[in-house]
Amino acid sequence: MSVKSSEKLLRIMRDTALCNRCGSCAGLSEGQIVFADREGKYLPVINHALDEDLAERIYQVCSGKGVDFPLLNRYIFADEGHFHPYMGTYRQIGIAWSNHPEIRRAGSSGGILSHLLIYLLEKKEVDGVVVLGMSKEKPWLNKPFIATTPEEILSAAQSKYTISSVNEILPQIARFQGKLAYTGLPGQVQSIRLLQQRQHPFVRNVRYVVGPFYGNILHFSSIVSLLKSYSVTDYRSIRKLEFRSGEWPGATRIELDSGKVIQLKKFHANYLIPFHICKSSLYCIDFTNEFTDLSGGDAWAPAYEERGKGFSLIITRSVPGDAIFREMVEKNEISFIPLSPEEAIRMHSHGYDFKKRGAFIRIQFRKWMGRKVPEYGLQSGRFPVSRWIMEAVISLLFFILSSRPARWLSEKIPPESLGRVFEAARTFWKKSTAGIKKRKLIQP
Ligand SMILES: Cc1cc2nc3c(=O)[nH]c(=O)nc-3n(C[C@H](O)[C@H](O)[C@H](O)COP(=O)(O)OP(=O)(O)OC[C@H]3O[C@@H](n4cnc5c(N)ncnc54)[C@H](O)[C@@H]3O)c2cc1C
Known part of the structure; x- marks a missing residue:
């Protein structure tokens, strides 16, 4: 007997390693699925028994079950452009930054994503932009909204490293009168693309899809734990939370009602990752947001990191994404230094x-x-035994460090000290992987 769609969906929704919290189930369910416990596990729950037809429609676009990468790639890019097994389809790759200092300063790295969204709005290519800001009512939680002014787009700039469920906003997207650009993480983007592939009416007005690169996302416990390290026990006293405050690469900055400010350099705040990583990040194979029209990450290289200011690594992918980016470069809105994939x-x-x-x-x-496990329509290539052993050690470390006693212990050590250890580990990892080869990694 075949398993009901509602049961298959529930299985994903209950599994923190599969559900990437893209939010589509809540957005499509007309209130029957909601996110509970956003400060905890942040998983979707069913309010009322789901009609099987609706469950099937949601299951079809749930990116937590996996997405057939080759099929989706063909649907979006029609086999045009270049393809790299690490980066997906691309047209241009390079270092970029906004030539408007206020946008560059507001952004996570080079301010390119915000600048491009503002440009689309000002050119009337779109009438609104889906972005992720911070909640006004609960300033410790993020919240998606449709920005319709450059100021609103800038207010939502910067990466948010705690779980977000952007596609909860699908009903608002559907109701919006006008064309939209959309920003999201890979799982969120994949689900939007699956909806577009099915010509779902909710996404008929989405014209551009952009998004950040994606290493991992953290549970809200990361913020609670960081506060505890500084002897602050109530996260509800947070007045403002930023993850990339100040000059690039920036810092996690928490402003409390009392006026107290907690600040930790980005590279040091990374120590929270093994203690609070959301497990679905570990099974996501999309680092560069492969199904966007254009995606961006930080230009992590000593030559740029030393200069501060903010530098992005940008990949243009689709014809429209590439065209708008080229136009911005030609008009000197942004600076661009092309790079080879290597x-x-x-x-x-x-x-x-x-x-x-x-x-x-x-x-x-x-x-x-x-x-x-999520199914991606791909098979990995062959890795040396040493890589399997390394992964076993990393997985064991994640398992131990995400336990309650390890988290508790981490709160007794000054975050700056843990941060320095983590920064050294990252440098070592980067050096040891610098020569990774591009071939025989993935096979369709
Ligand atoms: C969770 C996460 C993990 C990342 N991991 C890496 C990494 O490992 N390596 C790397 O090089 N770069 C990573 N990035 C990307 C990097 O932090 C910058 O977002 C990227 O360099 C783009 O910078 P920008 O200045 O052009 O973007 P900005 O101008 O700051 O614009 C960012 C846009 O993304 C939206 N956004 C921010 N956070 C989220 C979110 N959580 N969900 C959905 N939309 C969001 C904002 O609303 C805004 O519109 C990550 C980003 C996030 C959010």
């Missing part, structure tokens, strides 16, 4: 290793344990 990969070798090697090995480990 140069770009060297900059993020640890990220590609994590997603294009590590994730496939972790998926295999999970399969061996008899657990459900």
Whole structure:
């Protein structure tokens, strides 16, 4: 007997390793699915029994079950442009930054995503932009909204590193009168693309899809834990939370009602990752947001990091995404230094290793344990035994460090000290993966 769609959906919704919290189930369910406990596990729950037809429609576009990468790639890019197994379809790759200092300063890295969204709005290519800001009522939580002015877009600039469920906003997208650009993480973008592939009426007005690169996302416990390290016990006293405050690469900055400010350099705040990582990040194989029209990450290279100011690594992918980017470069709105794929990969070798090697090995480990895994329509290439051993050690570390006692212990050590250890580990990882080869990684 075939398993009901509602049961298949529930299985994903209850599994923190599969559900990437894209939010589509809540957005499509007309209030029957909601997110509970956003400060905790942040998983969707069913309010009323789901009609099987609706459950099936949601299941079809749930990116937590996996997405057939080759099929979706063909649908979006029609086999045009270049293809790289690490980065997906691309037209141009390079370092970029906004030539408007206020946008560059507001952004996470070079301010390119915000600048492009503002440009689209000002050119009337779109009438609104889906972005992720911070909630006014609960300033410690993020909240998606449709920005219709450059000021609103800038207010939502900067990466948010705690779980977001952007596609909850689908009913608002459907009601919006006009054309839209959309910003989201890979799982969120994949689901939007699946909806577009099915010509779902909710996304008929989405014209551009952009998004950040994606290493991982953290549970809200990361913020609670960071506060505890500074002897602050109530997260509800947060007045303002930023993850990339100040000059690039920026800092996690928490402003409390009392006026107290907690600030920790980005590279040091990274120590929170193994303690609070959302498990679905470990099984996601998309580092560069492969199904966007254009995506951007940080230009991690000493030459740029030393200069501060903000530099992005940009990949243009679709014809419209590339055209608008070229136009902005020609009009001197943004600066651009082209790079070869090899140069770009060297900059993020640890990220590609994590997603294009590590994730496939972790998926295999999970399969061996008899657990459900996301299906991507791809098979990994062959990795040396040493890489399997390394992954076993990393997975064991994630397992131990995400336990309650380890989290508790981490709160007793000054975050700056833990941060320095983590920064050294990252440098070592980058060096040891700098020579990763591009071939035989993934096979359709
Ligand atoms: C969770 C996460 C993990 C990342 N991991 C990496 C990494 O490992 N390596 C790397 O090089 N870069 C990573 N990035 C991307 C990087 O932090 C910058 O977002 C990127 O360099 C673009 O910078 P920008 O100045 O052009 O963007 P900005 O001008 O700051 O615009 C960012 C846009 O993204 C939207 N946004 C921010 N956070 C989220 C979110 N959580 N969900 C959906 N939309 C969001 C904002 O609303 C805004 O519109 C990550 C980003 C996020 C959000």
